[in-house]
Amino acid sequence: MKGFDYSRAEAVTHAAEQAREGARLIAGGTNLLDLMKLEIERPDALVDINRLELGGIERTEGGLRIGALVSNSACAADERIRRDYPILARAILAGATFQLRNKATTGGNLCQRTRCYYFYNRDQPCNKREPGTGCGAIGGVNRIHAILGASEACIATYPGDMAVALAALDASVEVSGRDGSARMIPVRAFHRLPGDHPERDNVLEAGEVITAVVLPEPVGGTQIYRKVRDRSSYAFALVSVACVIAMEEGRIGRASLAFGGLAHKPWHDPGVEELLVGNEPSDALFDKAADVLLAEAKGQGANDFKIPMTRRVLKGVLREATGRAV
Amino acid sequence: MPLTINGTDHDFTGDPRTTLLDFLRDGCGLTGTKKGCDHGQCGACTVLVNGQRINSCLTLAVMHEGDAVTTIEGFGTPEELHPLQEAFVRHDGFQCGYCTPGQICSAKAMLDEAANGWASFVSDDITAPVSLTRDEIRERMSGNLCRCGAYSNIVDAIAEVVEAGR
Numbered sequence: 001m002k003g004f005d006y007s008r009a010e011a012v013t014h015a016a017e018q019a020r021e022g023a024r025l026i027a028g029g030t031n032l033l034d035l036m037k038l039e040i041e042r043p044d045a046l047v048d049i050n051r052l053e054l055g056g057i058e059r060t061e062g063g064l065r066i067g068a069l070v071s072n073s074a075c076a077a078d079e080r081i082r083r084d085y086p087i088l089a090r091a092i093l094a095g096a097t098f099q100l101r102n103k104a105t106t107g108g109n110l111c112q113r114t115r116c117y118y119f120y121n122r123d124q125p126c127n128k129r130e131p132g133t134g135c136g137a138i139g140g141v142n143r144i145h146a147i148l149g150a151s152e153a154c155i156a157t158y159p160g161d162m163a164v165a166l167a168a169l170d171a172s173v174e175v176s177g178r179d180g181s182a183r184m185i186p187v188r189a190f191h192r193l194p195g196d197h198p199e200r201d202n203v204l205e206a207g208e209v210i211t212a213v214v215l216p217e218p219v220g221g222t223q224i225y226r227k228v229r230d231r232s233s234y235a236f237a238l239v240s241v242a243c244v245i246a247m248e249e250g251r252i253g254r255a256s257l258a259f260g261g262l263a264h265k266p267w268h269d270p271g272v273e274e275l276l277v278g279n280e281p282s283d284a285l286f287d288k289a290a291d292v293l294l295a296e297a298k299g300q301g302a303n304d305f306k307i308p309m310t311r312r313v314l315k316g317v318l319r320e321a322t323g324r325a326v
Numbered sequence: 327m328p329l330t331i332n333g334t335d336h337d338f339t340g341d342p343r344t345t346l347l348d349f350l351r352d353g354c355g356l357t358g359t360k361k362g363c364d365h366g367q368c369g370a371c372t373v374l375v376n377g378q379r380i381n382s383c384l385t386l387a388v389m390h391e392g393d394a395v396t397t398i399e400g401f402g403t404p405e406e407l408h409p410l411q412e413a414f415v416r417h418d419g420f421q422c423g424y425c426t427p428g429q430i431c432s433a434k435a436m437l438d439e440a441a442n443g444w445a446s447f448v449s450d451d452i453t454a455p456v457s458l459t460r461d462e463i464r465e466r467m468s469g470n471l472c473r474c475g476a477y478s479n480i481v482d483a484i485a486e487v488v489e490a491g492r
Contacts, residue, residue, distance in 0.1 A: 006342035006388055030384045033345070034365050046342070048389055073378070077444045082452050093447045097469025098439065099432065100366060102378045103385060233447065233468035 001036050005045045009052055016178040016207045018047045025049050025209065027069055028103040030096075031112040040120065040129055054107070054211055057081070062217030065174070068107030068210045072162065073098065075106055085215060087223035087242055091165035094227045097234050107210035110163055110173065110190065113201060114156035114264075115236055117141060127153045128198040142300040144238065147307055149263040154198030155300055158191055158265050159236045165225055167258035167266040168242035172214045178207030184214065188258075191265030198264070221246035221254060222321045228261075228313055237261040239310050245276075245321035252276045252322060259293070262310060269293055281322035286315040327391045331356065332400030338387045347371045349387035350397060358398035358427045362471070369470035372428035372435075373397050379435035381469075398427035401434070409490065410434060413483035421474030429470050433484050436466045437491065458488045 009015035009025075019025055023045035026032055035041040054069040057078050064085075066075055075081060076092040096104065118124040118136035125134035137145050137155050145155040166187040173185045191202050204210070224243045229235040240260035246253045255276040259267040271292045279285050290311040297307050318324075327338045331354060338349055347364075350356045350373070359382060362370030366384040373382045374396040402408035407415070410430050420426045440462075445452035448465045456462065463484050464477075472480060 001343045003341075003343065006386075026386075026389070029386065029389070030366055030381070033384050033386070037364065050389060073439075073444065077442070079453075082445065086452060089445065089452055090447075093445060093449075093452070097369070098436065098446075098466060099369060099372055099379050099381045099469045100384075103380045233465055 002039060002042045002044075004043050006048065007045065008048045008050075012052060012054070012176050012209055012211060013178075013180050015047055015049050015052065015209050016176060016180075018045065019178075019207050019209065020045075021206065023047055027105040027108040028071070029108075030100050030104050031108070035113065038120065038122070040122065049209070060214060063215045066106050066213045066215065068105060068212055070106045072096070072101035072104045072106070072109060075162075076101070084218035085165075085169060085223075087168060087225050087244060088162070088165045088215075090223075090225040091161040091227075091240075091242060094225060094237075094240070095161040106162075106213050109160055110187075110210065110213070111202065111204075112160055115159045116145065116156040119156060128156055128194070131197070131199050138300065141302060143302040144236070144261075145300050145303050146263045147294075147297045147299055147303060147310070148267055149193045149265070150298070150300075151194045151196065151198070153196055154194035154264065156194065156198065156264060157261055158201070158263065159261075160266075161225070161227065161237060161240060161260060163187060163191070164237075164240055164258050164260035164266040165242045166213060166215075167268050168244055168256050169219065170216060170256065173210055174212040174214055175204065175208045176211045177205075182211070187213070187266070188268045194264045201264075219244055219246070219254070219256070224317050224321055226313055226317050228309060239306055239313050241313050241317045243317045243321050245318070247281075247322060251278055251280050257314075259310070259314075262297075262306065276318075281318065281324050283315065283319075283324075286318045287311075289318065290314050327388060329387075329390050329393050329395060331395045332397060333394075338390075340387065342386060342388045344387045345383050346373070346375075346385045346387045346390060346395070347382035350382060350395070353387070356397050356399050360424055360427055362425070362428075367471070368425070368428075369432060370425050370428040372431045372470065374431055374435055377435070377438065379432050396431070398430060401430060408434075409487050410483070413486045414480070417479045417483040417486065418476070419480040419483040420472070420476050425470060425472045425474075429467070429472070429480060432467060432470045433487070436463070436484075437488065439466070458485075460485060463488070 024043035124136040227240040244256040360370040362368035366381040440456040
């Protein structure tokens with residue numbers, strides 16, 4: 001690990017001031033320290049934000065405000081989240097292990113980096129790790145890579161589960177700027193597509209600090225988080241679906257869906273929801289939803305299987321959520 | 327920088343790059359905690375910090391001012407084993423033993439998490455009280471690998487302690 005100056009932030013504004021080029025904020029550190037050991041992340045300054053007052057889950061008008069330093073374990077164990085936002089608790093519990101979730105935080109989880117093998121291997125080219133070096137995954141080993149929204153520069157996926165549920169719930173990220181001003185970023189707009197700048201995972205600007213995730217009022221309905229992976233525990237998603245469906249008089253009254261494992265960000269396609277709402281559930285309808293979702297899907301060779309797998313997982317989840325379980 | 331380990335006061339003054347794991351082993355001579363992968367994947371380095379299990383390889387010692395750390399050395403003595411240690415011996419929950427300190431620290435925290443009603447990925451109802459079935463134990467211990475493959479005996483040992491606690 002490369003050497004760094006260690007300091008502790010005493011206030012959010014203090015953290016923002018120190019979050020300059022070359023510095024990294026550290027909370028749980030479960031992803032950052034792993035990357036620092038491999039010298040993929042090489043910060044010259046590490047700003048410890050664990051002593052900031054960003055813990056606790058509070059009620060807001062109708063919803064909940066989850067402090068950025070709330071651990072993934074505490075979030076999934078919160079009675080209100082288990083009762084009113086089960087999809088969020090389920091998604092968190094589908095990721096990592098109890099040890100990691102005890103340390104990993106709400107803000108840090110959003111900022112975790114891809115698990116692309118080429119990003120992790122310093123002997124390989126990677127535009128995300130070192131812009132301009134190329135992408136080893138294109139034409140290489142790409143079983144876990146993106147089928148939607150990829151670019152010629154990068155086909156990496158966002159690896160997390162929590163943010164997929166947050167995207168389905170249409171939660172927002174509360175961010176504090178260097179001047180102390182706050183802004184809200186919808187989770188659906190927080191992560192970026194790679195484009196020509198895959199080194200940028202999300203839209204945070206220099207000096208911005210995540211202070212909370214804000215959940216809207218409970219949406220009810222049937223909530224399902226389904227994750228398909230290579231082993232049944234402690235593995236990243238090949239494909240995951242977060243689904244909230246509310247039926248009204250035999251028709252789909254509300255639908256909100258987000259997908260993990262498919263792209264550089266949790267994938268949300270309003271066209272899928274528009275197609276479902278107002279219609280009676282049927283396999284034909286679910287196939288059309290999959291057609292919309294996957295219209296632009298492109299396999300890279302070893303990940304071609306994700307296209308039919310996504311269709312099947314989506315159909316299975318929609319059957320279950322609309323009461324047509326087989 | 328003060329912290330307590332197994333109830334004893336310690337002071338960390340080393341390189342900020344030092345992980346909690348390396349401080350425990352090299353700085354404090356507490357070599358019960360093991361280094362397996364050093365990347366949070368195997369669980370051999372599991373310790374309790376303020377009662378919660380974490381991977382000590384993925385956190386820096388300097389981040390733990392004022393914290394209370396418990397390692398396997400804090401769990402009972404050769405004369406008076408902790409019930410989990412006793413159960414691991416009785417059920418032969420190991421072969422080489424390298425993962426065992428992490429398994430036992432992890433299992434202790436798991437019992438507390440279940441008592442506090444924390445659900446897991448395999449819980450049918452995440453709002454109901456937890457019943458530690460074998461499937462629940464397996465899922466909750468999935469952060470601790472055993473290269474020797476003593477899993478079935480590890481589950482037996484933990485299940486016995488769960489049963490005794492009922």
